[in-house]
Amino acid sequence: MKISYIEDFEAWQKEFTFSYPVKVRFSETDLFGHLNNTVPFVYFEQARIEYLKSLGFMQDWVNPSNETIPVVANLQCDFLKQVFFDEDINVFVKANSVGNSSVDIHYLGLNRTGVPVFVGRGTMVQISKTTGKGVAWTDLEKEQLRPTEQLQK
Numbered sequence: 001m002k003i004s005y006i007e008d009f010e011a012w013q014k015e016f017t018f019s020y021p022v023k024v025r026f027s028e029t030d031l032f033g034h035l036n037n038t039v040p041f042v043y044f045e046q047a048r049i050e051y052l053k054s055l056g057f058m059q060d061w062v063n064p065s066n067e068t069i070p071v072v073a074n075l076q077c078d079f080l081k082q083v084f085f086d087e088d089i090n091v092f093v094k095a096n097s098v099g100n101s102s103v104d105i106h107y108l109g110l111n112r113t114g115v116p117v118f119v120g121r122g123t124m125v126q127i128s129k130t131t132g133k134g135v136a137w138t139d140l141e142k143e144q145l146r147p148t149e150q151l152q153k
Contacts, residue, residue, distance in 0.1 A: 016092035020047035035083035047091040075122035101134030
């Protein structure tokens with residue numbers, strides 16, 4: 001399997017430590033019983049929010065007095081295997097790289113037998129609510145987001 005943002009799939013897969021379980025609902029399937037192609041983006045959002053909450057980010061962003069908010073700048077999904085109603089999918093999330101005010105987040109969906117069904121990536125930017133411009137991560141935030149393999153180098 002060749003995905004442009006994944007150099008070595010097995011090594012890439014081993015870097016995930018956070019996951020969020022979802023069950024495919026009937027309303028998320030099409031006439032053929034397949035998962036609708038827009039739904040993994042909703043799963044990405046659910047998993048991303050839970051991941052960011054686990055790092056302590058969402059609590060600040062949802063505070064009305066906080067100056068910064070997260071904005072998704074781009075998002076993509078590559079479909080690897082068909083998914084059907086009532087399947088259990090474990091959606092994994094990780095920060096792949098951290099920029100000045102952005103973070104490249106990667107996603108991996110595995111079915112209950114551990115087979116990859118979709119993968120994805122997207123850039124999220126922390127912006128100012130008043131100016132709409134990017135706001136740099138603090139050193140602590142960068143440390144919280146930094147991928148595990150970068151911490152070990």
